[in-house]
Each structure stands twice: as structure tokens, then as C-alpha cells.
Amino acid sequence: MEKLRGKRIIIAKPGLDGHDAGAKIIALTLRDAGANVIYTGLRKSPDYIARVVIDEDADALGLSILSGSHNALVAATIECLRKFGGTDIKVFVGGTIPASDHEALKQLGVVAIYTAEMKLDHIVASLAEHLG
């Protein structure tokens, strides 16, 4: 049950929503799956998040967004990551993301979208697959 052993994963909250219960549950779940999880805290800018990803030499970045601004925030964060040369970082998104937006996010380069009704075991297994 340590499918993510040794992986370095950033959990970040871009934008202005102040709810991080979900981000914290994911952070703990990934920790229990053996990952080294770095949580950035609330209300971070895409530029800040991308720099943390570079400095921490992360394997993956999880963005938790409940504000409804996911399309713009994910696009801006991925743009910053590209600018900083972080194109090999796997980006996943969680939060209140309507199904109608999933395709557009994947077009931006998001590897997976995890929503509240999903089982935590499923999320771990899916991430482990994406991170090889």
C-alpha cells in the first residue's frame, strides 16, 4: 500500500477560495501511500506555485480549486510551469470541477481530475499509474 513511495508531490491552492479540507485529506492520503507531500497553504499565485514545483524538484503537482475559476487558474499555472521548464511535471486537479470542463482541462495538459465522490484508493492508484 505504498504505491507512491519516494514521489515528491506538491499540493497547492491557487486563487482565492479559503477551503482546504479537501487538499489536506488528499495530502494525508498521499503521505499514507508513501509520498513526500509538500503543501503550499491557501491563496497562492500560479507563479509562486510553479516556482515551488521547480525548487522542490517535484514529480507531480495537485491543484485544489473550489472557487469555480479552475479553467483560468489551471491554464495560468501550467503556463508558468512551461515558462520555468517544468514540462515533465504531472499536473492533476481536484475540487468542484463540473464534468463539462474536464475535457478542456485535459487539453491544457492535466493528467487527471479528482472530485469529491471518488474513493481515495482510486485516486492513489490512478496517480501511481500516471507517475509510473
Add this chain to the structure above:
Amino acid sequence: MSGEDLRWRQQLARELTIRARAPASEVMTAAISFGGKARRIGITGPPGAGKSSLIGLLAKQWTERPSKVGVIAVDPTSPLSGGSLLGDRIRIDGVSTNSNLFIRSLPSGNTSDGLCPNILSLLDAFEQAAFDHVILETVGVGQVSYQAKTLVDTFVVVLVPESGDTVQAMKAGILELADIYVVNKADLPAATKIATELRSIALWRGRNESWVPPVILTSATENRGAAEFSEAIESHRKATLTEERVAALTIARREYVLRTLLVGQIDEFMARNRAGLQDASLAECFRILIAGLGERADVINKA
């Protein structure tokens, strides 16, 4: 972020990952410096004392000079899953990016001294990248986790007013080793009392020394003590930077690397031979262990 900034950040980030994961055989053969231009400051203290916030205060002052500040922030590895939740940087760099500041969060891994594997190699990576200051934040520690003392040039112990009743108990441990005491959250009522107790410990310790450890009161809510803290670190450097001390620290640091490599080999050997070691008597197990390590010690001779 400029192209040049980006390049060195990426390089350092990858180098730190490689060094953090390097096996014992590589650590032994790599040529690393045990000190140099980069000033090494260790910050330790109980969980929740405010170590990360204080590092944030130092980093802010020093990066504005400007000088390059590196931080290694260690948080515990879960003994159950091997995973970790690294949350120090939230309190170190706040919200804005700072091109003179580089923070790496690391898990304590298989170490039990409040540090992380290959720590001296990681400190050296900042030296190679021409940093002016490297701050090492240990995991939140109790009374006897003072291994960082010889790995840094200035060793800071952070306490809070609530630590008051523990001070007595800690007198024969970590409190004997601090170069600087910080009483954080000094806006709380019991701060003066603990500061007085610490001052008496400091005077006693300094009675035959050139350096009497100062007691600095800091408070984030009252924005107090940051400049004084930074000056105390500077004064300690000037007061203690002698050739003898540098030589003694180098020896201690080399010994630390050897000891941690040896402990690592013992752990590996035990893990490989778990089944075999069950049946034999303890005396026999010990003999097998020493013999097994003897074979592996060859690597040290060749290095």
C-alpha cells in the same frame, strides 16, 4: 524570473534530489567540503515553537541586503507509511517569490537525529551554488536531539514561554549547546520568566568562555526581535571564527558522515539478514554482524 536565475535554480533543485537519494557508496567517494564561504545556521526546538517563521524573518532581512539564502527544512517521515507531509515552507516564504531565497523541504527518512540522509552533502550543494547563508531547520525535537550542533557554524535553540517547565529538565541536554537562545512568542506573559532562566544558564555556560550565548526575545505578532536575532548570529560568527574551531568542526563533520554511513550499513545488513538473525543467539548474531560489516568496510579503504 530571469533565464539565468531559472538555470541555477533547476540545477540546484536536481542536484539536491540526487544527493538526498545517493547510496552510501556514492556518498563516500564524493568530494564534498565540510565548510566554506556559506554561513551555516542550525535552527532547532520543539514542534510549534516557530522555527519556520523565524527562518522567514532571517531570510527576509538577508535576501534584501542582497545575499543568497538557502534553507533545508526537515519534517518527519512517517514510520508507518514512509511518506511525509512537509509544511515548513508555508511559514518561511509567505506569499511572494524571492529570487535570492531557495527552500528545499526534505523528509527525515531513516534518520532519527532530527536531520535527513546525506545532510552534509546537501549543505555542500548550497556551498557549490555560491550561497551566502544556509539555514538548516531540524524536525521539532525534544531534549537530546543535538546532532545538528557540529554540522552548523551557529546553533540556535528556539523555545516558547510554554517551554518554561521543561527548561529545568532540558538543562543537561540541548540547552547546554545553544550558541543563541531565542524565546519566540515573547508577547505571551511567561516570556520574561523563561528568558531570565535561560540567561542564568547562559551566564553559567559562558563563565569561562569568550562567548556568552545571548537570549533573544522575538514575536511575530509584535514584529519584534528580528534585527537583534540576525545581529546575534553575526556577532557569534565574528566571536568564534577561529582556525582551531574550523578545524574542530571539520573533524566533527567527517566523523558524523562516517557514523551515519556505518549506521546505514548496519540497518541494511540487518534488513537483508532478518530471517537468518532470528535463530542464532544474540552473541552469534553480533559476531555475524561485525563480520558482515568487515567485508563491506573494504569500500572505505578503497575510497
